[in-house]
Amino acid sequence: MNLRRVSAIVLRQIDLMRSSPTRVVPLVAWVAIDIVLWGFITRYLGSLSAHGPDFTLTLLGAVLLWDFFGRIMQGVTTAFFEDVWSRSFLNLFASPISVSEYVAGLVATSVLTSCISLAVMLLLARFAFGLSLLAFGLPAAGFLAVLFLFGIALGIFASAVVLRLGPASEWLVWPIPALLSPFAAVFYPLHVLPQWMQWVAHALPPAYVFEGLRALAAGHGVQPGTLLLATTLALLQIALALGFFVRVFRGAIRSGLLARYSAESVA
Amino acid sequence: MTAPITARTDTAPPALDVRDIAKGYAGKAAVRGISLRVEAGEIVGLLGPNGAGKTTTINMILGLLAPDSGQVLISGLDLARQRAAALAMVNFQASYAPLPGNLTVRQNLLFFARLYALAQPARRVGELLESFKLTALACTRCGLLSSGEQARVALAKTLLNRPRLLLLDEPTSSLDPATADDLRRMIRDLAARNGCAVLWTSHNMLEVEQVCDRVLLLARGRVLLQGDPRRLAAEHGDASLEDLFIRIAREPLAHGVDA
Numbered sequence: 001m002n003l004r005r006v007s008a009i010v011l012r013q014i015d016l017m018r019s020s021p022t023r024v025v026p027l028v029a030w031v032a033i034d035i036v037l038w039g040f041i042t043r044y045l046g047s048l049s050a051h052g053p054d055f056t057l058t059l060l061g062a063v064l065l066w067d068f069f070g071r072i073m074q075g076v077t078t079a080f081f082e083d084v085w086s087r088s089f090l091n092l093f094a095s096p097i098s099v100s101e102y103v104a105g106l107v108a109t110s111v112l113t114s115c116i117s118l119a120v121m122l123l124l125a126r127f128a129f130g131l132s133l134l135a136f137g138l139p140a141a142g143f144l145a146v147l148f149l150f151g152i153a154l155g156i157f158a159s160a161v162v163l164r165l166g167p168a169s170e171w172l173v174w175p176i177p178a179l180l181s182p183f184a185a186v187f188y189p190l191h192v193l194p195q196w197m198q199w200v201a202h203a204l205p206p207a208y209v210f211e212g213l214r215a216l217a218a219g220h221g222v223q224p225g226t227l228l229l230a231t232t233l234a235l236l237q238i239a240l241a242l243g244f245f246v247r248v249f250r251g252a253i254r255s256g257l258l259a260r261y262s263a264e265s266v267a
Numbered sequence: 268m269t270a271p272i273t274a275r276t277d278t279a280p281p282a283l284d285v286r287d288i289a290k291g292y293a294g295k296a297a298v299r300g301i302s303l304r305v306e307a308g309e310i311v312g313l314l315g316p317n318g319a320g321k322t323t324t325i326n327m328i329l330g331l332l333a334p335d336s337g338q339v340l341i342s343g344l345d346l347a348r349q350r351a352a353a354l355a356m357v358n359f360q361a362s363y364a365p366l367p368g369n370l371t372v373r374q375n376l377l378f379f380a381r382l383y384a385l386a387q388p389a390r391r392v393g394e395l396l397e398s399f400k401l402t403a404l405a406c407t408r409c410g411l412l413s414s415g416e417q418a419r420v421a422l423a424k425t426l427l428n429r430p431r432l433l434l435l436d437e438p439t440s441s442l443d444p445a446t447a448d449d450l451r452r453m454i455r456d457l458a459a460r461n462g463c464a465v466l467w468t469s470h471n472m473l474e475v476e477q478v479c480d481r482v483l484l485l486a487r488g489r490v491l492l493q494g495d496p497r498r499l500a501a502e503h504g505d506a507s508l509e510d511l512f513i514r515i516a517r518e519p520l521a522h523g524v525d526a
Contacts, residue, residue, distance in 0.1 A: 002351075008381030012367075015374040019408070086367035091424075094329040094359055095382040096351040254333045256292060259326040 001104060005097045009105025010112060013079055027113055028120045031067045035121050038063040039129035056131050057217040059187065062210055064121050064131070066186050069147040069206060070177040071117040075110025076155025077162075077173050084167050089261045099249050103242065106159065107152055114151075136216060142227040143209045149234035150205040154180075156241040160248040166261075186210050205230040205237070280343030281306050282356075282432045282464030288327055288337030289488075290320075297323045299488040300337070307431065307462040310454065312475040312496060314468070315485030316516035321468045322361075324485075325434050328466070329359055342431055355383060358425040361436035365417070368410025372401055372420050375409055376427065383428040395423040415446040422450060426457070433457070433465045439474060451478050472496075472509040482508075486515055 017023045042055040083089055092102070125131040133140050158173040165172070183197055184206040190198055201207040208230035212222040252258040283305040290298045298320040305311045313321050326332035328339055330346050330353075339346040341353040366375045373392060380388035396402045399419050404412065409420060418441065425433055435454070439447035455478060457463050469475050475482055476496045484492040484499075492499060492515070496508055505511040 002384050004381050004384040008378055011381065012370070012374070012378045015370055015378070019371060019374070020369060082367075086369060087365060088367050090329075090331060090361070090364035091359075091366065091379070092382070093331055094354065094357070094364075095379065096354040096384065097382050098351060250333075253331065256290075256323075256326070256332050259322075259331045 001098075001101055002096075005095075005101045006105045006108060008097075009079065009102065010108045013082070013109045013112070016082065024116070027071070027116050031071065031117045031121045032124055034063055034067050035060070035124045036128070039125065039131075043129065054217045056129065057135060058214055060125060060129060060131050061136065061213055061217075062186050064125055064133075065143055065147055065209060065213065066177070066181065066184075066206070067121060068114065068118050068144065069151045071114040072110055072148055072151025073155040073158065073177065075113040076106045076152060077158050078113070079106045079109040080155075080159040080162070081170065084162065084170070084261075087261070089258055093258060099246055100242075103156060103245060106155070110152065110155060114148075136213070139212060139216060139222040139227065142222070142231070143212065146205045146209050146227065146230045146234055149231065149238060153234060153237035153241045156238070156245050160241070160245040163245070163252060163261075164248045164257075166257075180204065180206070183207065184210060189214060203233070205234040208233075279307065280340065282309075282342055283328065283466065284340040284343075285324070285328065286338040286340070288324070288334040288339065290323055290327060290332065290334050296488050298327070298334075301485070301488070301490055302337075303483055303490065305432065305464040305466055307464050308458050309481065310458050310465040310467055310479050312467050312469065312479035312482035313485065314470075314472075314475060314482055314512060316512075318487075319485040320488040321485060322436060323488075325359070325361075325436055325466070325468065328434060329357065330354060355428060356431040357434065358383075358428055358430040358432075359434035359436070360418075360421045360425045360438050361434075362438075362440050363436075366409050366421060366424060369408060371406050371408050372396070372412070373405040375420065376424060379424050380427050385427065391427060395426060399423045414441040415443060418442055418446065418450065422453065429461070430463060433463055435465060435467045437468055437470065439469065439471065447474070454478065472507065472512055476508055484512070484515055491515060 038060050042060045045055045045059070083092060122133055136143065154176060158176060162169050162173060183200045184204050185193065185201055186206070190201055190207060190211055193201060208226050212226060215222055249258070252261070281304045283303070285301060285303045287300045287302050288298060289296065289300050301320065301324055303311070313324065315321050323332065327334045328346075330350055342356050344353040346353045367378075370378065373396065376392040376395060377388055380392055385391050396405050399422065401419060401423060404416060409417060412420065418438065422438070433454075439450055442450065451474065454465055454467070458465055467475070467479060479496050482493065482496045482499065483490050492503065494502065500506065500508045500511045503511055505514060
């Protein structure tokens with residue numbers, strides 16, 4: 001893997017953000033709105049019952065983590081869409097860049113953009129609503145790692161779907177986090193779900209994170225085995241998503257889809 | 268960074284060696300067993316009516332399309348097995364493959380310089396900005412440039428990696444006569460001085476006669492004729508290359524190409 005080629009994808013995104021600040025707004029605006037909205041909701045719920053559950057941790061903390069996951073996934077897909085929107089696939093893949101270098105570039109870009117979002121969320125949550133990531137203790141690092149890995153897996157999978165189905169299928173990507181959230185049990189315990197939804201939830205690493213978050217809020221510890229299982233699941237899903245992307249890419253080379261991609265109007 | 272070619276030796280493999288490549292879509296053949304070689308410093312024209320298989324052939328040479336059969340060798344490297352090393356020696360320009368319009372000229376060139384893993388991308392970009400008289404436009408977004416300026420930027424991009432093989436798919440199609448003339452002169456100079464091999468597609472027969480050392484005429488996915496563009500028409504009883512082209516485009520069956 002050539003790091004210069006990987007860095008080309010990341011630096012291109014930085015150049016795009018520098019020359020068009022409007023690209024930075026979505027990185028911070030939606031997560032900031034979410035934190036402010038849910039911050040006030042938790043404050044209100046907390047005022048109703050002084051001895052009730054810790055809404056700051058279970059609701060605002062969950063929103064923060066779920067938004068982080070969403071930004072990671074969208075970080076990958078948005079970097080991919082830059083090539084769809086600018087019709088650069090021909091010039092890009094006529095260069096020596098390999099599929100693995102390209103995907104590594106998308107992932108590295110996502111790390112950069114989602115760190116910006118995470119920083120904004122943490123600052124707002126800390127100074128406006130008194131929620132510190134340190135309140136989660138050591139498991140916080142595990143939570144973030146699992147969500148990061150799953151976001152990467154889903155971003156790669158979603159990009160492959162658009163590569164396979166064409167630019168018009170872009171709209172399929174945006175609602176993916178919303179579609180998964182009921183199964184991931186972001187705001188309620190897993191046991192309230194019907195059995196079939198619980199089966200699906202057990203295949204989703206975020207479900208383990210949010211169960212762990214609620215366990216922390218209830219004063220119980222997080223089982224290291226649970227986080228390990230979630231991490232393993234997410235790593236497996238990354239491998240599957242990569243395999244799917246490579247398969248779709250090779251199919252696009254065989255069928256001529258990649259060569260036709262640039263010719264297709266995406267306006 | 269690929270080293271510039273300064274001399275051609277008899278033992279060196281051709282810059283491009285295409286061996287019997289074929290490609291079909293949904294049971295319909297687009298390219299039927301094309302073979303061609305382009306030597307260092309040679310400019311070869313790939314001609315043919317629309318749908319003859321020119322762009323399909325170029326896409327297969329660039330690795331953007333996998334042939335159903337056959338082999339593409341770039342300076343002796345098998346594209347299917349040594350893709351990165353082979354493509355590091357190639358570059359291309361086509362009007363249907365624009366550079367990202369939301370990046371400036373400098374950002375675009377730097378992006379591609381990094382993709383070709385150049386050791387000193389900023390220095391190489393600076394050299395090309397200067398030699399293509401683009402320094403004043405370096406901070407302008409490519410989408411805001413005129414088509415002539417965009418063509419100059421695209422050509423500068425093709426020279427970033429000092430390619431041994433340059434693929435130009437109708438490079439002058441959107442240019443005014445003066446800019447097109449400049450570009451033709453630049454390419455001839457590049458081939459003569461740096462030994463860069465060029466595969467050039469065009470529908471402008473006068474341009475082909477002026478620029479190319481050799482032409483291949485395609486029809487329905489096959490090479491029908493090849494030779495010196497300045498003599499080919501007379502050899503086949505036509506007054507000009509354009510007349511020969513029109514005759515072949517209208518009557519490919521009479522020239523041995525089956526449906």
